[in-house]
Amino acid sequence: MTQVLDRPVELKTPASPAERTARRKALLEWIAVHSLGVAAALFFTLPFVFVFLTSLMSDSQALSRDLIPHTWEWANYKKVFDTPGFLTWWKNTLIYAGLGTVLSVVSSIPVAYALAKFRFRGRNLSLMLVISMMMLPPQVVIIPMYLFWAKQLDLSGTLWPLIIPMAFGDAFSIFLLRQFLMTIPNEYLDAAKVDGCGDLRTLLKVVLPMAKPGIAAVALFQFFYAWNDYFGPQIYASENPGAWTLSYGLESFKGMHHTDWNLTMAATVLVMAPVILVFFFAQKAFVEGVTLTGVKG
Amino acid sequence: MSTITLASKRRRSALRTFAFMSPWLIGFAVFFAYPMISTIYFSFMHYDGFKPPTWVGTKNWTYVFESYPYFWPALRNTLWLVVIMVSLRVLFGLGIGMLITKIKTGTGVFRTLFYLPYLAPPVAATMAFAFLLNPGTGPVNSMLEKIGIPAPGWFNDPTWSKPALTLLALWGIGDLMVIFMAALLDVPKEQYEAAELDGASAWQRFRFVTLPNISPIVMFAVVTGVIQAMQFYTQPLIAGKVASGVIQGAGTQFEPGYPEKSTLTLPQLVYNLGFQRFDYGSACVVALVLFVLSMAFTAFLMRRRGGLIQAGD
Numbered sequence: 001m002t003q004v005l006d007r008p009v010e011l012k013t014p015a016s017p018a019e020r021t022a023r024r025k026a027l028l029e030w031i032a033v034h035s036l037g038v039a040a041a042l043f044f045t046l047p048f049v050f051v052f053l054t055s056l057m058s059d060s061q062a063l064s065r066d067l068i069p070h071t072w073e074w075a076n077y078k079k080v081f082d083t084p085g086f087l088t089w090w091k092n093t094l095i096y097a098g099l100g101t102v103l104s105v106v107s108s109i110p111v112a113y114a115l116a117k118f119r120f121r122g123r124n125l126s127l128m129l130v131i132s133m134m135m136l137p138p139q140v141v142i143i144p145m146y147l148f149w150a151k152q153l154d155l156s157g158t159l160w161p162l163i164i165p166m167a168f169g170d171a172f173s174i175f176l177l178r179q180f181l182m183t184i185p186n187e188y189l190d191a192a193k194v195d196g197c198g199d200l201r202t203l204l205k206v207v208l209p210m211a212k213p214g215i216a217a218v219a220l221f222q223f224f225y226a227w228n229d230y231f232g233p234q235i236y237a238s239e240n241p242g243a244w245t246l247s248y249g250l251e252s253f254k255g256m257h258h259t260d261w262n263l264t265m266a267a268t269v270l271v272m273a274p275v276i277l278v279f280f281f282a283q284k285a286f287v288e289g290v291t292l293t294g295v296k297g
Numbered sequence: 298m299s300t301i302t303l304a305s306k307r308r309r310s311a312l313r314t315f316a317f318m319s320p321w322l323i324g325f326a327v328f329f330a331y332p333m334i335s336t337i338y339f340s341f342m343h344y345d346g347f348k349p350p351t352w353v354g355t356k357n358w359t360y361v362f363e364s365y366p367y368f369w370p371a372l373r374n375t376l377w378l379v380v381i382m383v384s385l386r387v388l389f390g391l392g393i394g395m396l397i398t399k400i401k402t403g404t405g406v407f408r409t410l411f412y413l414p415y416l417a418p419p420v421a422a423t424m425a426f427a428f429l430l431n432p433g434t435g436p437v438n439s440m441l442e443k444i445g446i447p448a449p450g451w452f453n454d455p456t457w458s459k460p461a462l463t464l465l466a467l468w469g470i471g472d473l474m475v476i477f478m479a480a481l482l483d484v485p486k487e488q489y490e491a492a493e494l495d496g497a498s499a500w501q502r503f504r505f506v507t508l509p510n511i512s513p514i515v516m517f518a519v520v521t522g523v524i525q526a527m528q529f530y531t532q533p534l535i536a537g538k539v540a541s542g543v544i545q546g547a548g549t550q551f552e553p554g555y556p557e558k559s560t561l562t563l564p565q566l567v568y569n570l571g572f573q574r575f576d577y578g579s580a581c582v583v584a585l586v587l588f589v590l591s592m593a594f595t596a597f598l599m600r601r602r603g604g605l606i607q608a609g610d
Contacts, residue, residue: 033399040393041410047468048413050436051425065439107320114317120310126318128599133329135521135595137528139567140588143577144335145328147346168324199313228418230531231564235572247420251535254424258542261428271421279416283409290475 048272055266062262076266083256085241086267089249092237096159096245097226103166104173104222105215111169112177113203117189127178133171138231146235157240162232166222172293173218179292180214181207217289220282227275246271333588340581350578357578361586365579370558371566374459378529378562382463383522390470390518391511394477408478415471419531426465427452427539452540455559462532462560473518480514481507520598527591533560563587 054062055076057069080086114120115127150156184207192202208215230247237243244252250271257263279286315322340357344350361368393411400407414422429437430451438448451461488506497505508515537555553569554561563583571580 029399030401033396034402036396037400037407040396041407044411044414044468047425047429050429054428054436063434065434065436067436067439107324110317111321114314118310118314118317120314126321129325130321131599132592132595133325135524135591135598136329137530137564137587137591139528139530139564140584140591141329141332141336142567143339143571143580143584144332146571147335147577148332151346165324165328167320168328169321174321199317224416228420230420230535231568234568247418250420250424251538254539261431261434264424265428268421268424272417275416275418276413279413287412287475290472291479 051265051268054262055269057262059260059262062265063259073262076262077270080253080263080266080270083253083263083267085244085249086253088242089244089246092159092243093227093245093247096162096229096233097223099163100166100226101219101222103163104170105219107167107169108173108177108218109208109211109215110203112174112181113207115174115178116181116184117186127175130171130174130178134175142231142235149236156236158243159233159237159245161236162226162229170222172225173222176218176221176289176293177211177214180211180217184210213285213288214292216282216285217292220278220286221289223278224275336581336584336588339578340585342578344577345575346577347575353578357576357582361579361582365566365570367553367558367561367566367569368583370554371561371563374554374559374561375527375529375563377459378462378526379523381459382466383519383526385463386466386470386473386522387515387518389467390473391477391515393470393474394481397474397478398481408474411474412471414468417469420535422465422469423532423535424539426461426468427536430461430464452536452560453556455557458536458540458556458559462529462536465532465536476514476518477511480511484510517598520594523594524591524598527587527594528564529562530564533562534565536560563590 050067053068056072056074057066057076058071058073061070111130115123115130145161146156149161153161155161188206188210189202192206197205226245228247229245230251233243233245233248237245237248241249250267253267254264339350341352341354342350343353343356397404397408397411417425429435432438432448432450432453435451438451441448449457449460451457484507488510489502492502492506533554537553537560541552541555553565563586566583567580567587570576570583
């Protein structure tokens with residue numbers, strides 16, 4: 001539509017002075033934008049690079065101010081894995097993240113579906129409560145929750161107080177899924193109803209297959225949440241090293257290897273790596289999830 | 298007869314809504330409503346977790362506000378983070394979002410590189426920054442000294458610890474970048490073309506076309522940023538612990554907010570009061586302060602009609 005305006009007739013006659021300055025301006029802008037881009041890229045990537053390089057230094061070199069390892073000590077990574085407890089932290093993190101993700105996704109789907117597609121009194125209020133829960137710091141209710149799990153159910157020193165609540169819907173997952181389900185046209189649901197599908201069947205056979213990208217995004221966020229969680233394990237698992245997760249253990253790892261920045265950085269790399277690997281396989285779902293929470297109403 | 302079927306239909310539809318909503322309803326009651334009421338109740342009790350709780354009236358409240366030496370510094374730090382960290386994050390996020398929409402070559406690579414730090418687990422990212430910004434052996438200071446800039450003490454210096462935390466927060470700007478990028482790409486092209494025909498300068502185009510179009514997203518970024526600042530817990534705690542050299546374990550008590558209470562935040566106080574001093578009552582007072590502040594900002598986020606997060610459709 002605007003192409004008519006954009007393309008004056010002189011386009012074919014080459015290099016009028018005005019055109020040349022315009023082209024020079026465009027080139028200068030390209031250079032400016034891309035040098036800024038490279039500068040920003042350095043800010044975002046250099047920390048990773050330095051952490052990785054330090055993780056390959058010898059013990060003594062890690063305490064020096066060198067930036068590049070003299071000898072590449074790949075054995076540091078083996079030392080990290082040999083540290084007592086490290087494999088247990090992996091196992092616990094995978095249990096917490098895996099079970100927690102499955103439970104929260106399964107329990108959040110029906111709630112999100114009802115909030116997106118059912119008409120009922122109190123729907124807006126429910127949605128506002130979900131959003132409020134999403135914004136609430138976990139510390140607000142931690143004292144009674146801790147007393148409940150630790151004193152009444154005697155489950156402190158385990159990850160169960162973190163996993164079990166996931167089976168009762170997670171506010172962030174419900175909100176994100178609801179945002180996604182809103183984008184599914186009602187015609188599909190009506191068509192299913194005409195074909196004689198009940199609510200549950202419509203959800204399982206029609207909505208779920210269409211909601212796969214949304215579910216993937218929610219699952220990823222939940223997995224990362226559990227992987228990154230420090231406060232939860234600190235409250236419930238700190239007394240029992242057998243229940244520590246990677247995020248919680250990493251900090252105490254620094255304590256075991258007080259001055260060994262190289263080993264600490266190797267462990268840091270190992271905690272970061274899975275998250276980044278998962279991201280590369282599921283980039284699209286992830287970015288879509290971020291935009292859904294932020295932009296669409 | 299028709300009224301009967303209508304009534305039973307309505308009852309059935311209420312039942313199905315209830316069935317679908319039930320995980321959340323149970324979760325809300327058990328993991329929020331009940332503990333919330335208990336938090337209010339405990340805030341008027343003295344309770345150390347061993348002896349049965351005793352009623353002390355407003356004693357915990359006056360203790361937290363008047364004698365607990367960490368409360369006001371924590372609130373002041375939170376205010377600092379809300380004003381400085383949040384505004385820098387919004388400005389930087391917008392800047393990076395605009396930059397990425399202008400980049401024409403290798404966009405995918407740039408976008409991935411800018412986004413990755415957002416994914417780094419907070420503990421790992423903080424450990425990495427504590428190492429990078431280590432005044433003695435960290436690569437950042439050795440580079441600064443090479444080019445002759447006096448190197449700050451970062452996490453070991455009370456005037457630099459919050460800027461260091463801000464730097465860490467700016468590093469993880471990926472989520473805001475994506476949100477701003479999406480909003481910027483949604484600005485109608487025609488408006489830019491019309492502005493250009495009117496002879497608007499680049500700044501005028503930004504001021505009168507870009508900004509009005511993305512203002513809901515700017516608001517969203519500000520309010521969610523404020524809520525994040527209120528919840529800031531893991532990063533300041535780990536930074537303080539690693540920088541002070543105090544490691545958890547038997548017998549060691551971490552002085553919260555190292556150095557000199559400069560990295561103290563409100564959520565840390567709940568932990569300090571509840572789980573280190575076993576003063577659950579006072580911890581509940583701080584939890585309620587956190588609750589009121591967070592809800593105030595959330596209400597602001599949802600108040601505007603057609604605004605940030607829409608409830609209806």
